[in-house]
Amino acid sequence: MTNSSASSYDEMLDASGAVRPAYDGYSKWLEEQPPGLLRRKGIEAEAFFRRTGITFNVYGAEDAEERLIPFDPVPRIITANQWRKLSRGIEQRVRALNAFLHDLYHRQEIVRSGRLPERLLKGNAAYLSQMAGFTPPGGVYTHIVGIDLVRTGEDDFMVLEDNARTPSGVSYMLENRETMMAMFPELFTRVRVREVSDYPRRLARSLAACAPPAFSGTKPTVAVLTPGIYNSAYFEHAFLADQMGADLVEGSDLRVENGRIAMRTTRGWQPVDVIYRRVDDEYLDPLTFNADSVLGVSGIMDVYRAGGVTIANAPGTGISDDKAIYSFMPEIVEFYTGEKPILQNVPTWRCSEPDALKYVLDNLADLVVKEVHGSGGYGMLIGPTSSKKEIAAFEAKLRARPDNYIAQPTLSLSTVPIFTKAGLAPRHVDLRPFVLVSPNGIDITPGGLTRVALKKGSLVVNSSQGGGTKDSWVLDD
Amino acid sequence: MLGRSANGIFWLFRYLERAENTARLIEAGFRMALTRDLRDASDEWRSVVVTLGLQAGYEAKFGPDYNGPQVFNFILRDKNNPGSVLSMAEQARTNARAVRTGITREVWETVNDNWMGLREMLARPVNETRLGDVLDTIRRQATQVRGAMEGTMLRNEIYNFARLGTFLERADNTARILDVKYYVLLPSLSYVGSSLDNVQWENVLRSVAGERAYRWLNAGRMEARGIAEFLICDGRFPRSLSFCYGKLRSNLEQLAREYGSEVGAHSILRDADMRLHSQTIDTIFEQGLHQFIGDFLATNTRLAQQIQRDYRFIE
Numbered sequence: 001m002t003n004s005s006a007s008s009y010d011e012m013l014d015a016s017g018a019v020r021p022a023y024d025g026y027s028k029w030l031e032e033q034p035p036g037l038l039r040r041k042g043i044e045a046e047a048f049f050r051r052t053g054i055t056f057n058v059y060g061a062e063d064a065e066e067r068l069i070p071f072d073p074v075p076r077i078i079t080a081n082q083w084r085k086l087s088r089g090i091e092q093r094v095r096a097l098n099a100f101l102h103d104l105y106h107r108q109e110i111v112r113s114g115r116l117p118e119r120l121l122k123g124n125a126a127y128l129s130q131m132a133g134f135t136p137p138g139g140v141y142t143h144i145v146g147i148d149l150v151r152t153g154e155d156d157f158m159v160l161e162d163n164a165r166t167p168s169g170v171s172y173m174l175e176n177r178e179t180m181m182a183m184f185p186e187l188f189t190r191v192r193v194r195e196v197s198d199y200p201r202r203l204a205r206s207l208a209a210c211a212p213p214a215f216s217g218t219k220p221t222v223a224v225l226t227p228g229i230y231n232s233a234y235f236e237h238a239f240l241a242d243q244m245g246a247d248l249v250e251g252s253d254l255r256v257e258n259g260r261i262a263m264r265t266t267r268g269w270q271p272v273d274v275i276y277r278r279v280d281d282e283y284l285d286p287l288t289f290n291a292d293s294v295l296g297v298s299g300i301m302d303v304y305r306a307g308g309v310t311i312a313n314a315p316g317t318g319i320s321d322d323k324a325i326y327s328f329m330p331e332i333v334e335f336y337t338g339e340k341p342i343l344q345n346v347p348t349w350r351c352s353e354p355d356a357l358k359y360v361l362d363n364l365a366d367l368v369v370k371e372v373h374g375s376g377g378y379g380m381l382i383g384p385t386s387s388k389k390e391i392a393a394f395e396a397k398l399r400a401r402p403d404n405y406i407a408q409p410t411l412s413l414s415t416v417p418i419f420t421k422a423g424l425a426p427r428h429v430d431l432r433p434f435v436l437v438s439p440n441g442i443d444i445t446p447g448g449l450t451r452v453a454l455k456k457g458s459l460v461v462n463s464s465q466g467g468g469t470k471d472s473w474v475l476d477d
Numbered sequence: 478m479l480g481r482s483a484n485g486i487f488w489l490f491r492y493l494e495r496a497e498n499t500a501r502l503i504e505a506g507f508r509m510a511l512t513r514d515l516r517d518a519s520d521e522w523r524s525v526v527v528t529l530g531l532q533a534g535y536e537a538k539f540g541p542d543y544n545g546p547q548v549f550n551f552i553l554r555d556k557n558n559p560g561s562v563l564s565m566a567e568q569a570r571t572n573a574r575a576v577r578t579g580i581t582r583e584v585w586e587t588v589n590d591n592w593m594g595l596r597e598m599l600a601r602p603v604n605e606t607r608l609g610d611v612l613d614t615i616r617r618q619a620t621q622v623r624g625a626m627e628g629t630m631l632r633n634e635i636y637n638f639a640r641l642g643t644f645l646e647r648a649d650n651t652a653r654i655l656d657v658k659y660y661v662l663l664p665s666l667s668y669v670g671s672s673l674d675n676v677q678w679e680n681v682l683r684s685v686a687g688e689r690a691y692r693w694l695n696a697g698r699m700e701a702r703g704i705a706e707f708l709i710c711d712g713r714f715p716r717s718l719s720f721c722y723g724k725l726r727s728n729l730e731q732l733a734r735e736y737g738s739e740v741g742a743h744s745i746l747r748d749a750d751m752r753l754h755s756q757t758i759d760t761i762f763e764q765g766l767h768q769f770i771g772d773f774l775a776t777n778t779r780l781a782q783q784i785q786r787d788y789r790f791i792e
Contacts, residue, residue: 052582053574053589229575238577248578252792253481264480266634266788267736 009153009414010426011076022077022475025191038073038419041183045071048182054175054235070468071176072418073183076429076450083474086149086157086433087444089343092333094145094435094442097164097320099336101141104319105131115331120324126373128281128316130288134305136314138210138439143276143312144203145435146170146448150346151414158344158411160430162326165318166278169449169469170434171236174199174243176449176471192476194446199434200243202445206438207244207274213307214260220273222246223263225254227279227295237278247272251279256299261309274310275300281315323372323406324350347409351402360407361398364391367407369398382459384410413459416470418452428453430461431472446474478579483638484790485576489588490642492569496562497619498650498685500612502528503549505684507608510545512676522548528657528684531560549608554599562615566595581629584622591618634735637728638788644728645781648721651708652777654684656770662701663766675699681708685716705766706758718773722750725780732788740787742780749776 012023019027049068078086103109104127110116121127146167148160177196181188204222211220226237228250241248253263254272262269277284283293288301303309319325325332327348333341349356351369360367369381381394398405415426433448450470451461461467506525510518522543526535535551535558554563570592573585580588594614603611630636655662661677678699682688691707691714712719729746733739753773761769785791 050593051586051590053577053585229571234574238574242578246578247479248482249479250481253479264789264792266478266480266483266638266790268789 008412008426008428009151009156011151011414011416011429012426013417022079022082026075026077026187029187029190039421042071042073042419045073045179045183048179049175052175054171069172069463070454071179072452072454072468072470073180074417074419074424074470075180075473076416076431076452076470077473077475078447080475080477082155082157083446085155085342087446089157089341090147090433090435090444091442092337092339092342093147093159093162093329094142094437096329096333096336097145097162098139098141098437100332101164101314101317101320102135102139103336105316106133106135110332110335113335115335116325116328120322120328121319124319124322126281126316126318126322128319130301130305131314131316136210137212137307137310140210140312140437140439141314141317142320142437143207143210143314144170145437146432147343147435149343149431149433150411151429151431152412153414156344157431158346159329160346161323162320162329163432164313164320166280166313167432167434168233168236168278169432169451170199170445171239172469173434173445173447173449173472174239176469180471191473194474194476196445196447199445200240202436202443203240203276204244204246206436206440206443207276207310207312209438209440210310210312211273212304212310214271214309215273221271222274222276223249223272225249225251225275225277225279227251227283231278233278240276246276249275251293251295251297254297254300256297256303259303259306259308261297261300261303272309274312276312281318284311284315323348323370324352324403327406346411349407351398351405351407356407357398357402360405361395364395364398366410368410369394369405369407371404372406373404378464382410385458410459416450416452418454418468418470425456427456428459428461429470447472478634480789480791482576482579483634483788484785485572486579486635486638487642487785487790489569489572489576489580490639491646492565492572493588493619493622494643494646495560495650496565496569497616498647499529499552499560499562499565500615500619501686502654502684503552503608504612505680507545507549507605507612508683509676509680518545519543524657526552528653529560530653531558534558534560546602546604550602553603553611563595563599566592579635581625583625583629587618587621587625591622594618632731634732637732637735640728641725641784644721644724645777645784647716648718648725649774649777651685651716651718651721652770652774654681655705655708656767656774659766659770662705674701678704687714687716690714702758702762705761709753709761710756710758719753722746722753726750729784740783742783742787745776745780745783749773749780752776 012020014020046068049071100110104121111118142164144167146163146169148163149157150160151157173196207222208220222244224237224241224246226234226248228234238248247263249263254261257269260271261275262271279295282290283295285296285298285301286293287298300309304311327350329345330341349360351357351360360369365383367383371379383391413428413430416429417424418427429450429452431448431450434445436443450472451467452470453459453461454466454468502525506521509521513521522545526532526548529552531552539547551558552561555561556564558564570588573580573588577585598611598614658681661681678701679688682691682704685708687707691704695703707714707717709718711717712723714720725746729743733743
């Protein structure tokens with residue numbers, strides 16, 4: 001692993017080793033604590049997570065064991081001021097994403113205007129022709145969005161990725177806070193941190209505000225659709241359903257009844273109004289997409305298009321997670337909002353463009369190269385930490401299908417200290433704030449999920465590859 | 478609630494009940510075996526395996542060799558034995574995970590905690606020295622789940638489905654023990670309890686955790702007919718058939734009230750309950766104890782199936 005920590009922006013300490021204002025209160029508190037407290041609390045936290053069952057399953061893991069995502073007890077802290085600016089940027093970006101998706105599935109003005117090449121849509125599996133000409137209830141495409149941010153300096157937050165498909169991790173945001181409050185109650189009386197615990201209530205309200213035309217009554221029935229207990233994020237599905245007071249359904253619980261989607265209850269079939277699905281597009285409807293799917297509901301797309309049910313997020317939103325599309329986000333934001341983007345993208349080379357490809361091939365050892373449809377840190381090359389052999393193998397793939405890749409510089413991600421056996425030590429982090437969209441507006445939960453690379457110098461924060469999480473604080477004014 | 482969730486809750490509590498009862502049977506078997514010579518002990522273990530309905534699986538693996546540690550390890554921790562306590566704890570936990578939204582955090586954490594503890598405890602073979610501790614733990618775990626459930630669950634449909642699972646399973650268990658041991662209780666065998674009879678009777682009571690209650694009610698006097706009456710007709714004893722059916726009746730009634738209507742299961746239960754309560758131990762012995770238990774087990778199974786159908790547990 002390259003050790004980029006030395007030159008990175010540390011969020012707690014400045015270059016002279018002085019504590020930055022964000023960590024002022026925390027740092028004073030920490031100094032007063034007996035030695036060994038963090039270690040002891042860390043062990044407590046792990047036992048707590050195991051007992052509550054906050055685990056994730058790793059696909060293909062030999063023993064099918066449920067694993068814990070390591071939790072680090074040092075919070076990641078953002079000041080009220082930094083958050084204000086960030087949330088303006090996030091709001092603008094999410095607004096643009098929804099307008100963009102609406103346009104893609106209607107007149108495609110952005111393509112007509114020449115700002116987005118049509119080839120990015122043609123033949124892209126994430127673009128669903130079944131959505132063309134259809135407007136989801138309330139005009140909302142992305143009910144829940146996770147925007148992955150990285151930081152490189154005091155005011156330099158950049159968007160690394162948009163997750164408009166089915167962003168996960170919000171349960172960790174909530175449980176991390178619960179854990180911190182249980183471990184260090186007095187800390188929260190000393191440092192005022194903005195609340196995150198009402199996220200499930202806000203999610204429920206936001207989903208209920210998107211009831212389909214066929215809904216009549218006072219309170220829409222909301223259900224969370226999960227692939228089942230073997231899915232890696234099952235804990236989160238159950239957690240959210242539980243917290244929202246919604247039903248946790250599987251495909252086999254649902255069917256089409258009188259033009260509605262109904263669930264099999266102990267009293268018979270009852271209509272569901274809003275489905276928060278944690279099942280990918282391609283498994284949603286075996287009649288329309290993957291015919292072998294047993295996770296979805298036959299005929300749900302017809303019901304959806306006829307106004308019988310709301311699907312959140314709307315099918316086809318995954319197109320905006322595409323990394324080639326991502327590279328156009330600055331243009332997209334400007335096109336739909338008429339404003340300059342507040343949040344910048346990470347500089348991105350599109351390997352589909354000959355000049356960019358040449359640059360990327362010449363500098364592979366310094367770049368991060370990603371598949372345009374990839375996610376979760378799979379199928380990518382991190383130049384600086386790869387061997388000559390790995391780089392050569394990747395180069396062959398890149399030359400064969402340049403369209404399939406984008407490249408970005410190896411960013412010097414900011415660091416936040418984690419607790420190690422040798423004391424506090426800086427590690428690279430990112431941040432995924434969670435955003436709710438409804439006809440009533442855009443609602444951003446203060447903070448989000450901080451993922452942290454636990455290995456010294458590592459830039460890979462994905463939980464599937466040895467990353468951990470931290471509680472993320474936004475300070476109250 | 479979802480039919481699938483009702484099914485999950487129902488089975489969660491069936492598995493928990495069955496795991497607990499299994500531990501009690503082992504305990505009774507172990508005690509009995511200790512007081513026997515080798516051949517009788519092995520008969521005793523065989524009867525435990527038969528009562529649990531695990532004979533085929535056991536003999537497929539070990540043949541007809543019923544030595545104690547082999548038997549109780551098979552029953553406690555054999556991964557290939559779906560009826561082992563460990564397999565059932567895992568089934569219970571899987572069901573609890575699947576119905577996580579239907580149970581309280583306390584119930585879930587207790588079930589999860591128990592499973593983790595049990596897995597660790599049963600990671601290596603259990604010997605006779607450790608057996609007592611293991612069985613103790615299993616019993617204590619069952620008590621904890623019950624406590625968490627009593628103290629935190631809403632008394633709604635979910636609770637009622639859970640209780641239906643518990644009492645159908647418990648009635649089944651008590652009836653199975655009677656089914657395997659009925660000959661011990663036949664009055665014709667001996668009117669005056671020999672010391673051997675006394676031990677056997679006590680063993681039957683012990684396997685349903687009823688020895689103290691029975692002795693207390695009968696001033697320590699052991700007698701076959703009294704024991705049969707106690708296990709079948711005594712509505713005060715929480716593992717008697719009569720008690721279980723009383724509970725089933727009230728849980729099904731509460732469901733009918735909550736849902737505003739009765740289903741097929743209600744009439745099956747009414748008939749079964751009436752049959753049970755209209756009998757005395759004399760009429761049962763006249764009809765034949767074995768026959769009575771056989772009928773009871775069949776009805777119990779039919780009732781369980783009807784509940785699953787009526788409340789759409791499965792498609």
